[in-house]
Amino acid sequence: MIIKMKKDASLEAVNRVLDYIQEEGFSIKDVSSERVKIYGVIGDTSKLEARDFYAFTAVGEVIRIQAPYKKASREFQALDTRIDLGDGVVIGGDQHVVMTGPCSVENETQMMTIGAFMQKHNLKILRGGAFKPRTSPYAFQGLGEEGLKLMRKVADTFGLKVISEVPSVSAIPMFEQYVDIIQVGARNMQNFHLLKALGKTRKPIFLKRGLSATIEEWLMSAEYIMDGGNDQVILCERGIRTFERYTRNTLDISAVLAIKELSHLPIIIDPSHASGRYKMVDPLAQAALAVGAHGQMIEIHPEPEKALSDGAQSLTLERFERLLTHLQPLADVLGKTIT
């Protein structure tokens, strides 16, 4: 951490800062030029908040050099984290996992159709919303526990794993009972109360990036979970908010590369939420595979026009089958196995 003092700071005010730093157990290097006093703070500064130093009247600018996250960082762990879900499904290695399913779990027919379809195509991870976070209180809010039960039943029938979004701390025990991966939605990325509680479960966590979150903030949220004791975190880029309105969000495809440089955690892309338009999902899925993501999450629905939520971005089973035929030859070229 580098601290630049104000030009007109008194010696006494500067010393108050330096004393504080030393009391906290850090050492100091002087990098001052003739015009301005600058100090380097040496030690494990991940425990310091840069902003707090601005309370000192002498401080002009504080610049963090060490990342504020630790356990999530590539420096802390050089090797890629691999999350083994059993039955040969591993996220974070050479498999390119294609999670799929409907936005909302609606009824048994819908889910059984999808389960059979997935089995046929050798796909392993079933997604589906049972508790839906909707911006309108008047919109369909999901089937609740009924939905989770249904997913579990379908998964057990067809040999699948289940992922679903948890709405709150109090629902965690229920989720532990039914699902294999617990999803944290974009709007809960900084629900620190929830993150802490998820640090205590033994289920892998699927952490969606917040709507306007920076990569650093996202990794800090992973850090919360890991610091709580659960190092099974999967990151999911699902589009960020930009000025562009033609797409629902803007897929930040470079985030895959940034995460791979900064962290050892697996990174998945969600082209359905990122674009919000079913026509874009197929080419974006190809790009996601080409750029090196560890997998994707794609929404499908047997009859999108009758979906109770997000039909706009759901593929029909026919379109999704076509998508798979596009991914396969690319995966072959790139040396990846689609799961």
Added chain:
Amino acid sequence: MIIKMKKDASLEAVNRVLDYIQEEGFSIKDVSSERVKIYGVIGDTSKLEARDFYAFTAVGEVIRIQAPYKKASREFQALDTRIDLGDGVVIGGDQHVVMTGPCSVENETQMMTIGAFMQKHNLKILRGGAFKPRTSPYAFQGLGEEGLKLMRKVADTFGLKVISEVPSVSAIPMFEQYVDIIQVGARNMQNFHLLKALGKTRKPIFLKRGLSATIEEWLMSAEYIMDGGNDQVILCERGIRTFERYTRNTLDISAVLAIKELSHLPIIIDPSHASGRYKMVDPLAQAALAVGAHGQMIEIHPEPEKALSDGAQSLTLERFERLLTHLQPLADVLGKTIT
């Protein structure tokens, strides 16, 4: 709601959309031009989600004309909502309420000093954080229930009201016991699970705008609370995220005017979080008063250099006293009473 069909949509696909609209109980007006089919959906469309229509293959564009919120809207209630806290403190009328206190409750000395200071200046609403949402798991997280008790004690000693941020649904009963206004933090603005639960309390809710939320999303979050049965909602603009990094956030002062046009709910400004710089708080507070906000929330600390959080934006008691002497003559000119 206006629905524009795709140029090449088949008659049959268009009819599927029109049938659906009529089944849902709406009527239709044809506004088609020669080149493109366009339909108006007539009825209470606040219950429709525009995005859902894109699932129909015929639909090109959906344009919402009615606001998606209802109870929060000025059209629903023409008169300003006034929230009466007792002892003559009313938010939403001619009073300009200046809520103040430390970022975090730290200890009794700090709080008693601030309580006595507020009594001396005839200020009525004490703020303070007991459960702090921190981006780093390694930062000070607040005193918890101890902090709430301390605030209540100080408030009772000096005749004050208490406002504090609730971390989760499970903490609501505890908050109902100690505070007069329950605050929802910016990062929880779309924690719908929490919003629903707050609809069931009888305490006024202080709803901070999310970091990148639009005004419409913010009002939709108010709608969640109101739809649950609690119409005592106060909105707080606390700065939004922009590309500018010199300030912590960017105060959207026009939001005060937008809220007053679109809604009947009171609107407060938080210049401390908006700027993150104590030097800017005084002139921004003057601007907030001039633009017509119903009040402000300003962080103070007897010794900002020793604050356990957000000292950077806290005013010393001396600086805050000076700020009050700047606000008073403006309030006189503008016909407002500072409380």
Added chain:
Amino acid sequence: MIIKMKKDASLEAVNRVLDYIQEEGFSIKDVSSERVKIYGVIGDTSKLEARDFYAFTAVGEVIRIQAPYKKASREFQALDTRIDLGDGVVIGGDQHVVMTGPCSVENETQMMTIGAFMQKHNLKILRGGAFKPRTSPYAFQGLGEEGLKLMRKVADTFGLKVISEVPSVSAIPMFEQYVDIIQVGARNMQNFHLLKALGKTRKPIFLKRGLSATIEEWLMSAEYIMDGGNDQVILCERGIRTFERYTRNTLDISAVLAIKELSHLPIIIDPSHASGRYKMVDPLAQAALAVGAHGQMIEIHPEPEKALSDGAQSLTLERFERLLTHLQPLADVLGKTIT
């Protein structure tokens, strides 16, 4: 165009709006509901500015339904525009053109090395900056006309086409003399004076997307050029500004798909400027090919550490060669020819 009147608008004020619309030669359809007066404006509304209607006191909201651009739109021209540069190089069809060269033209050795390298790899379009737009007046500003001459010489030696960024209207004649494609930089995307003048040249224009431009604004800038008489416009997505700072900009890869839906103009991706990091260029280039872009522009430099500008995002010739070996098998699978 849909015009929603204010709830409390007087009949007389509403009629002033309707009279104006009819005087301008449009017809009107009434879509009013019981609660609010709404009118559809029928005709070629691309010539109307939605904002202008807000000057009428009766007008509450104006919603554009027809795109404000015309010649650039897919509705105006269904078939893809193909830009034939001669010698078999065509942008906008099945070729995937890989334009390459240094950020800045520096000297003859540098350029001859690159020219020979391109010939060897059968690449056809040489890029290079001669007039550099730099955010700092103290940074290297380019070789000027000397740079253009050098590019022309190298291109003629190795059978290449030249693309370079034009700084101003007065430089257009000079560019017409030396280059095959005239580039408009991101910061000039809304320099309307320049766009108008480029409408008068017969050279193809390479129009970079502005730093925070929406796709609609970008297509409106293309419209300026096309309306001036030059329909040879190539669009280039080069990353947009977001809150993320790890990458220089954020590559909006979905923009390729949006442009292909909305327009008939070719769309190129610039992974070098989008990421600002040479390590990301290779995987992003693979994604750009997979998503269906008509080509890319990639910066290279024989010795990036000695580059006078943007060495950070320039590939060495070795890295670029490796990139080409990655693109080739993907192009084979996707049925594209790399040029």
Added chain:
Amino acid sequence: MIIKMKKDASLEAVNRVLDYIQEEGFSIKDVSSERVKIYGVIGDTSKLEARDFYAFTAVGEVIRIQAPYKKASREFQALDTRIDLGDGVVIGGDQHVVMTGPCSVENETQMMTIGAFMQKHNLKILRGGAFKPRTSPYAFQGLGEEGLKLMRKVADTFGLKVISEVPSVSAIPMFEQYVDIIQVGARNMQNFHLLKALGKTRKPIFLKRGLSATIEEWLMSAEYIMDGGNDQVILCERGIRTFERYTRNTLDISAVLAIKELSHLPIIIDPSHASGRYKMVDPLAQAALAVGAHGQMIEIHPEPEKALSDGAQSLTLERFERLLTHLQPLADVLGKTIT
């Protein structure tokens, strides 16, 4: 400037960076910790571009400590710049200048009405657009030189100064003939070719902030003009682009305070463009005065419904008169003179 090396950088690669720094005439201080090599670059680093260092393979991160602008900075000049326009009009001191006039100059009647109105209210600076930058090529583009002549005539009749936006370098001589202040529009803020040319005039420059520009980029654009030899630069905050669409842009009122801290140049607010809504102009103008801006620019029109551009944000003369009666008592309290 602080340079952090990559963890795995070779000694030889690190030394290449250090050699380069010393060759450029800077000295180096070592601030390395045990885990990572970090160096401070000592000297006038405003001439270095941080990004350029990333071309070195050893470099992990470069952090600028000195501002990249110099002549525009408060450190370079402690005293406020005052721009004396003659006849007692000074921008940058205790006067709060209210520039006003129509968006577009339309005809003599309009302008003479406004001129007489300004004289009556003792306002001194007449604004008006003669060359309008319009996002649509089909919209009214202004009267051109005729418009400038008309403004000059009105100004000479009523003892006013003239400000108008310059479209291009070639128009500068024409503007020098007619106007007192040359305006650079938001879309030209990084038209470096234009900025350089304006460094050669002796007229004061009114530099609008770009739509998504940071304060640093804005000051860098001022630096271009000042480095060219013209230190008469006035900055104008006119709203920035955010996700909020209810207002045309978002007024960044804190920018006034940031500019006053970072620079000695005067800062003006444009509430008309910032909000795009005439109803918001009055309260925003009060806030702009309260926050300490050196003045404002407000659009008026005798008949906004008939304006050829931006009627939506223009005040009628009656509304503007009312605004002035609101500003006056605030100015008295704040010790400012409205000019």
